[in-house]
Amino acid sequence: MVTELFPLVLEGAETSRRGKRLVGPADLTLDGRGLCVVMGPNGAGKTTLLRLMHGTARLTGGTVRWACDTGVARHHQAFVFQRPIVLRRTVEDNLIYPLRLRGVARGVAREAARKWAKRVGLELHLPRRAMVLSGGEQQKLALARALITDPALVFLDEPTASLDGRATREIEAILLQAKGEGTRLILSTHDMGQARRIADQVVFILGGKVHETGPADAFFDGPQTPEARAFLKGDIVE
Numbered sequence: 001m002v003t004e005l006f007p008l009v010l011e012g013a014e015t016s017r018r019g020k021r022l023v024g025p026a027d028l029t030l031d032g033r034g035l036c037v038v039m040g041p042n043g044a045g046k047t048t049l050l051r052l053m054h055g056t057a058r059l060t061g062g063t064v065r066w067a068c069d070t071g072v073a074r075h076h077q078a079f080v081f082q083r084p085i086v087l088r089r090t091v092e093d094n095l096i097y098p099l100r101l102r103g104v105a106r107g108v109a110r111e112a113a114r115k116w117a118k119r120v121g122l123e124l125h126l127p128r129r130a131m132v133l134s135g136g137e138q139q140k141l142a143l144a145r146a147l148i149t150d151p152a153l154v155f156l157d158e159p160t161a162s163l164d165g166r167a168t169r170e171i172e173a174i175l176l177q178a179k180g181e182g183t184r185l186i187l188s189t190h191d192m193g194q195a196r197r198i199a200d201q202v203v204f205i206l207g208g209k210v211h212e213t214g215p216a217d218a219f220f221d222g223p224q225t226p227e228a229r230a231f232l233k234g235d236i237v238e
């Protein structure tokens with residue numbers, strides 16, 4: 001049976017560092033349907049909120065609860081960073097790595113690596129060292145390495161922030177395909193165009209606080225708060 005992670009419920013969740021509250025207290029319920037975009041200006045707390053949900057930012061107050069046991073929920077998640085993390089080995093070995101960690105036999109892992117490399121357009125690069133790939137190729141590799149274990153949920157922190165239009169489009173297509181196959185995605189961006197293209201749900205965050213949430217259509221067509229309206233107009237919001 002597929003493990004059900006959602007709803008994810010944050011109640012008064014916060015994370016502080018050296019006495020400074022970075023995010024929270026946040027009350028938020030995500031049903032996990034489709035692709036959820038966390039939006040907000042630089043420094044609003046998008047990365048920290050994702051890390052708080054994923055469990056890599058320390059919860060210093062409140063609760064973060066999954067529908068299943070937290071350890072089980074984390075086992076079924078992956079995290080893709082703004083700057084792609086690739087291992088100093090071949091593309092194929094990068095893809096095989098998470099599967100081998102989970103005890104998948106080498107032959108099966110190699111087959112999966114070939115399938116995923118093809119899917120993200122890196123088939124011809126399989127024997128190359130990952131470090132020599134371009135930024136866009138490295139991000140596609142990081143994405144494939146996250147998806148290869150068939151996670152229930154992937155967090156993506158500004159995955160296309162340093163990529164050009166073409167690489168961004170290609171990454172978005174991979175994400176939409178993964179979504180179509182049932183993978184839940186929570187992605188942070190300050191790229192409004194991207195949010196409009198791919199979001200089903202929006203969490204708008206400002207000053208470390210969840211400011212507004214809702215279905216993407218409603219958020220883009222009729223934001224409820226002056227700050228969200230200003231942000232959508234492209235004004236500077238702090």
Ligand SMILES: Nc1ncnc2c1ncn2[C@@H]1O[C@H](COP(=O)(O)OP(=O)(O)OP(=O)(O)O)[C@@H](O)[C@H]1O
Pocket residue numbers: 017022040041042043044045046047048049190
């Ligand atoms: N490890 C840390 N120690 C101290 N302060 C931190 C740490 N990580 C983040 N912050 C601060 O927390 C706030 C939120 O940062 P965060 O990176 O979550 O924002 P963001 O919305 O993702 O920003 P950006 O769009 O610029 O990536 C910022 O003021 C940042 O300086």
